[in-house]
Amino acid sequence: MEQFLSQYPVHTRINVAWGEMDALQHVNNAVYFRYFETARIDFFGQLGLLEQGQKMQIGPIISENQARYRRPVTFPDSLLVGVNISDIGQDRFLMNYAVFSQAQKVITTTGSSLVVMYDFKTGQKMDLPPELVDVLKAQEAAKA
Incomplete structure (x- = not known):
């Protein structure tokens, strides 16, 4: 768990x-996208x-999501969903998840979201604000 926490200093319980379990008695695959969202x-x-x-x-909007299921999860369990940042671009960045x-x-599931910055006034994507880039780069550097 220490390795997980060092790789994912920002995490959610x-x-x-x-x-959330399906007919096969494990957490349904679609639920993981809600975990990622949370x-x-x-x-x-x-x-x-x-x-x-x-x-x-x-604000950020999701351009694409993906998940890789390594092991089934069942009730009862408590999960830590870690987030870290990579691939910071001009108008987008990648959020990486580990459950x-x-x-x-053990880590049971990994995933990612491609996040694009969006201007809701103009209805167009936009460049990441410099302040956000600084915060994201600090988070990217924080992972071990």
């Missing part, structure tokens, strides 16, 4: 709900990025 919003909240973007009517099962003591 999520308890698996009984209703961790993504928590990440932005922990860094104070949501309020600033709302004031300026700009650590506390019951299994």
Whole structure:
């Protein structure tokens, strides 16, 4: 777990709900995208990025998502969903996720989201604000 925490210094705890399991008695594959979403919003909240973007009517939108399922997760379990940043570009960056099962003591699922900065006033993508680039680069450097 120490290695997980050093690679993913920003993480969110999520308890698996009984209703998230499917007929095959493990967490349904689609649920992981909700876990990623929860961790993504928590990440932005922990860094104070949501309020600033709302004031300026700009924000991140998802261009694409992907997940790789390594091991099934079942109820009951408590997960840590870690987030780190890579591939920072002019108008986009990659958010990488890892789901650590506390019951299994292992990463069960990995994934990523390609995030594009969007101007809600103009309805167009935009360059990442310099302040955001600084925060993202600091997060990118923080992973071991």
